Structure formats: structure tokens, C-alpha cells
Amino acid sequence: MYDVLIQNGLLCDGTGNPWTKLDVAVKDGKIKKVGKLQGSAAALTIDAAGKVVSPGFIDPHVHSDLWCTRPDVHHIKVLQGVTTELFGQDGISVAPVTEATKPLWQKQLKGLNGDFGDWPWESVDDYLRFLEQAKLAGNAAYLVPHGNIRTIAMGFDGREATEQEIEEMRLLVEEGMRQGAIGVSSGIQYPPCVFASKAELIAICEASAKYDGSFVVHIRNESNLSLEALEEVIDAARHSGVRLHVSHFKVCGSINRDKWQRALQLLDDGRAEGIEITFDQYPYTAASTVFSAILPPWMHDGGTEEMLARLQDRTLRPALKHEMLTNGEYDNTVRNNGWGNIVIASVASEANKHLEGKNVQEIGELRGIDPADAALDLLLEEKAAVTMVIHWGVEEDILQAMTHPLQMVGSDGVFGGKPHPRLYGSFPRVAGRYAREQNTFPIWEAVRRMTSAPAQFMRLKDRGLIREGNWADIVVFDPSKIADRATYDDPLQTPVGISHVLVNGQLAVQDGIFTGVTAGRVLRR
Structure with missing residues (x-):
């Protein structure tokens, strides 16, 4: 007997192929069978007639690094179908730290990640072990943050690093990768990453590339100098051999609208010469930081x-x-x-x-x-x-990037106060407003951009697709009803149209309500 059987749904398997009418059976946390399974027995049977059955959505850009330990708050992510998140973004996160740098980062990140008291960790491994003991509503993966290793090597000094300091950073990235990180991140707009030279960026990228990791980067400038900023990180990838992923792709300001197409062309040109480049984007015309x-x-x-x-x-x-x-x-x-x-x-x-x-x-x-x-x-x-x-922008420009083949969906959600609505609405907004209402792309293509595309970038071999043997991260939603409700004036509104969410085969959302189940896992490289 199966644990869960999902029947009669429109299976969008994550590949981008059109839906098929196949059932999905789950056993021991994994997808056991995909096929015509009428008459099969299961402890729980979900009738998905008229609904899409999709892999769990994967959010490749979040700031849940500490909030994930609070499922009473963080469960808003599984309510919108997100079953896996990537922490350690923008080069500024919670590990690694030392006794000297920890208090500095606690102050630096209080506005972004919240105040959760003392941090009982120093290394990336310590932090991931801490998460492994926590109750997680969804799965978590991690990037080595450039700013953290820079402060270990040289403090918050506003200068270029010496060769010795760059070498120390290289070794710290390698250590973090061996401990389970899937890449290195930088936010070259933010201190202390803003002070980095090209040589420094290449070195940390080489350290990540050594372990087939990625370079996930908030570029140095997303407005008037955005083209130069993109060229900088593409060149770092070119010289290091790293896989490049550009965070929350955009070009800010009405005076810079002419740069959108040229920016996308730079990414295409990099791909044409053999650099693996991708980017994520949230479906809004406003940013948050x-x-x-x-x-x-x-x-x-x-x-x-x-x-x-x-x-x-x-x-x-x-x-x-x-x-x-x-x-x-x-x-x-x-x-x-x-x-x-x-x-x-x-x-x-x-x-x-x-x-x-x-x-x-x-x-x-x-x-x-x-x-x-x-x-x-x-x-x-x-x-x-x-x-x-x-x-900062207009929807016409958002659509240019949203329909680009290298795009995937990422929320960049920040908790606290009156947040950007992307925290509560990014994924259902893509499926509802753009796939259904505006016919920007078919629903199965929207699903691909929210599942297998980020899984491929993160090198998650057993998630992001409805495939036998994969972990059973699954979303069931009504394509005629799924919608975001969060607005700038009223951002704390959960979406509608998502009925069921499974995380590692366990039911985290049933009939649109969080069940309290915390089946999330830490996904190490």
C-alpha cells in the first residue's frame, strides 16, 4: 500500500512538456510510481481532478536563513508551494563567522534576517547541523557568503584585499563547499563585498568551481552601470570556470530602460561562448533590501x-x-x-x-x-x-526577462514589518497572473521555471521533477484559481488555489491549510 496516492490530475512533471493524465504514488518519502494507478490502495488518496500536479516549487533566492527555524511564521512559504529554498544570498549571511566577526554580522543582519539571539555556530557545517536539529517546514540548501569570509580574512576594511587575504578567502570557500554548501554568493553592491577587486572575485569563483559549485551574485550595479556590472561577473566566470547565476535580474530606473535588451544579450553572448549562465527574477516592479x-x-x-x-x-x-x-x-x-x-x-x-x-x-x-x-x-x-x-520599473520590462529562456522564478522574500508582497506571492503570481491571465507562457512552462530550472542550477539530482525515485516534494493547485493576494498596502496575505503540498512525502498543506508537519531537510552538496 502506498502512503499517498494523487489521482486524476494534470501532471506537469517539471520538464516543460505539456501536462499528461498520470497518477502519482508516494512511499517512504519518495515518488514510487507514476502511471495509471486506479484501484491502488493508499493511506491517503488525493483527488486532483481539474488540478495541476507539480513538483514542489524551488526558491533560489531567499532570506529565510534564520526565519526557517520558526515554522509558525516561515510556513507561509509552503502555503505558496515552495518546498526548497537556497540560503546564504547576496554575500551576507550567518555562517561562517568567528568569535570576532559574529557580533558584527549579528548587528549587520538584524534588519534583514531578524534578531534570534545568540548564534550557536561558527562554521558552515555548524550552521547546517543547527538547521538539521531544527523543525523545518521545507528543505534548505546553502551558499558560502563572500562577505562573511572576507571579514574573517580582513575585517570590514573598505579596501582591496592583498594576495594573502585573497588566498585565505579561497580556502574558506573551499572549506564551506566541503562542508555542504552548493556554491558561493556575493552582493557586490553591499559592504564588505563592494570593496572586492576582480582578482578577489575570480579566486572565490575558482574555489566554488573546484567542487562544481556556482557563483550566485547580486551584481555591483543594477541601474546606470548595470551593463558594466554584468560584464564584470561574466568575466569572473570566464576566467574561473564557475557556473554563473545572476540574482534578481533587473535594470532599475526609467532612465535605464534602454539597457534591458542589451543586458539580456550579454547573458546570451556568455552562453554562446560556453559559460553556464542563469538568472532568477521576482515578478514585481519593485525591489526590497x-x-x-x-x-x-x-x-x-x-x-x-x-x-x-x-x-x-x-x-x-x-x-x-x-x-x-x-x-x-x-x-x-x-x-x-x-x-x-x-x-x-x-x-x-x-x-x-x-x-x-x-x-x-x-x-x-x-x-x-x-x-x-x-x-x-x-x-x-x-x-x-x-x-x-x-x-523602480514597469511591467513591460519585467516581461522581457520573464520570457527569456535563462530565467527562473525567485522571490528574494524578506520577512518583517510590512514586507514586499513577493514574500507571500511570487510563485502563485507567476502561475496565476502571468500564465493564466496574461498567457505569458503555458502553465507547464511556468512550472518548469519554478521547479526543474532551479533544481538544475542547484544540481539537485532528485528534486524538481515528478520522476520515480525522486523525493516527493509535490504541489497540487487549481490552474483556474491560483493567485497571489499580497499587495504593497496589504502584503501579509496568503495565496489561493493551492490545495496540497507534500515535503519529502509528508503532507505540509492540506486543503490550503498548514498542517504543522515539519518534514524539511538540509540539502548538502
Whole structure:
């Protein structure tokens, strides 16, 4: 007898082939049989008539690194069909750390990953062991974050690394890969990764490539210098032999719309010369990140404490405010989008909770001061534990990238406060708004971009496809009803149309409700 039998559904197996009418049987956590299975016995039978049966969705860009240990909150991911996530993004995460760097990273990441008290780990292996003891609603894989190894090698110094420091970083990446990471990540817009040279990037990529790992990167600039930034990481992949994956692909700002097609062409050209390149994208015209990213790179030299000290120095304010409005040499959120398009998503203090959901222009008006001063004051008041949503683009450009063959879906979801709706809605939005309502692609192609495409990039050999012998991560959804409900004004809304979700063969979602089952596993390289 099978554990679970899913019958009468439209099987979209993850390959991108059109649906077939085949049943799926699950036994001992894995897909035991795919075929015509009428009359078979099972402990649980799910009638999927009129519904799509899909592999579990795989989110290749998340910030659930600590929130995953809170299934009472984190279960919002399985409610939208996500059964596997990739942590350690943007070069800034929770491991590896040392006794010296741990408190610095706890402060640096408080706004992004939340405050969960002490971290009882140092190495990548320690962290993954910690997750293996936690109750996880979904599966978790990890990337070695560039920023973490850089601070171990040289602290938060705002300078290029020496040859000796670069070699230490190379060895730290290799150690993390041996301990189970599937690649290395960098966020070359964020401190301390922003200070890295091309030689440093090539070295960490070589370390990842040695273990068939990937280079997952938030490029140095996603706006006016986006083409140059893409060329930089493509060249790093070219010289290192690493597989390149570009995080949350976009070109920000109306003045940069002409760069979208050229950016996609650069990726195609890299593929044509033999570099394995992919990218993920969330289906929205707004971004979200830490609020301190509004500051120019020099403000971050030395880490969060040094940054806050500079913010307290009023003599620096005039020049700083002018640079934020005019400097185009870094990925300048303020210059590219304006204060009215930058919305506060979360703060740490109760005193400023009323500012969540307001843009910086409005906050300046509320306080009767210049919006730049309001922004800098808020960073000081919250000790930089603030996140933001940035409205940067138009849907026409989103569709250019969404229909590109190298694209896969990734949420880049950030928890806390009044978050970007992508946290609750990315995957059902692709299946509902784009596949069904706009006919952007057939539903089976939408499924491929959410399942086997990220599985291939992550080198997950037994997930991402409905195939006998694979782990039974499975989603059952109604293609006529699946939809995201989260909005910018009301982002904490779960989707509709997803009835059942299995994680490693166990029922995590039944009739659209989280069952409390925590069957997720840590997926080591």
C-alpha cells in the first residue's frame, strides 16, 4: 500500500512538456510510481481532478536563513508551494563567522534576517547541523557568503584585499563547499563585498568551481552601470570556470530602460561562448533590501558601528546628501528612483512602527524636515535595522526577462514589518497572473521555471521533477484559481488555489491549510 496516492490530475512533471493524465504514488518519502494507478490502495488518496500536479516549487533566492527555524511564521512559504529554498544570498549571511566577526554580522543582519539571539555556530557545517536539529517546514540548501569570509580574512576594511587575504578567502570557500554548501554568493553592491577587486572575485569563483559549485551574485550595479556590472561577473566566470547565476535580474530606473535588451544579450553572448549562465527574477516592479543601501560605499567602511558614527557627524551631512542625489558611480537608489519611490518596510523599534508602509518623502513631510535628513535620522534611531521597498520599473520590462529562456522564478522574500508582497506571492503570481491571465507562457512552462530550472542550477539530482525515485516534494493547485493576494498596502496575505503540498512525502498543506508537519531537510552538496 502506498502512503499517498494523487489521482486524476494534470501532471506537469517539471520538464516543460505539456501536462499528461498520470497518477502519482508516494512511499517512504519518495515518488514510487507514476502511471495509471486506479484501484491502488493508499493511506491517503488525493483527488486532483481539474488540478495541476507539480513538483514542489524551488526558491533560489531567499532570506529565510534564520526565519526557517520558526515554522509558525516561515510556513507561509509552503502555503505558496515552495518546498526548497537556497540560503546564504547576496554575500551576507550567518555562517561562517568567528568569535570576532559574529557580533558584527549579528548587528549587520538584524534588519534583514531578524534578531534570534545568540548564534550557536561558527562554521558552515555548524550552521547546517543547527538547521538539521531544527523543525523545518521545507528543505534548505546553502551558499558560502563572500562577505562573511572576507571579514574573517580582513575585517570590514573598505579596501582591496592583498594576495594573502585573497588566498585565505579561497580556502574558506573551499572549506564551506566541503562542508555542504552548493556554491558561493556575493552582493557586490553591499559592504564588505563592494570593496572586492576582480582578482578577489575570480579566486572565490575558482574555489566554488573546484567542487562544481556556482557563483550566485547580486551584481555591483543594477541601474546606470548595470551593463558594466554584468560584464564584470561574466568575466569572473570566464576566467574561473564557475557556473554563473545572476540574482534578481533587473535594470532599475526609467532612465535605464534602454539597457534591458542589451543586458539580456550579454547573458546570451556568455552562453554562446560556453559559460553556464542563469538568472532568477521576482515578478514585481519593485525591489526590497536593507535601508542602509541608500548610502554610498564609503559610508560602510568598517561595518555598521562605523557607519552609525559617521551618520552622527552632522558636518558630513551636506556632502553626503548631495552625493546621494547626484552620484552615479555606485548603485544609487536615491538618485535613480527618488525619495517618493522608497518605502519603509520594517523597523526594529515600536516608536517608529507607524512609519512602516510610508515613503521617505512622506516621512520627511511628517517630521517637517528634508527627506534626506529623515532617512539618515531613521537609520540612526533604528541602528540601521530598517528594510525598504523600492519602486523602480514597469511591467513591460519585467516581461522581457520573464520570457527569456535563462530565467527562473525567485522571490528574494524578506520577512518583517510590512514586507514586499513577493514574500507571500511570487510563485502563485507567476502561475496565476502571468500564465493564466496574461498567457505569458503555458502553465507547464511556468512550472518548469519554478521547479526543474532551479533544481538544475542547484544540481539537485532528485528534486524538481515528478520522476520515480525522486523525493516527493509535490504541489497540487487549481490552474483556474491560483493567485497571489499580497499587495504593497496589504502584503501579509496568503495565496489561493493551492490545495496540497507534500515535503519529502509528508503532507505540509492540506486543503490550503498548514498542517504543522515539519518534514524539511538540509540539502548538502
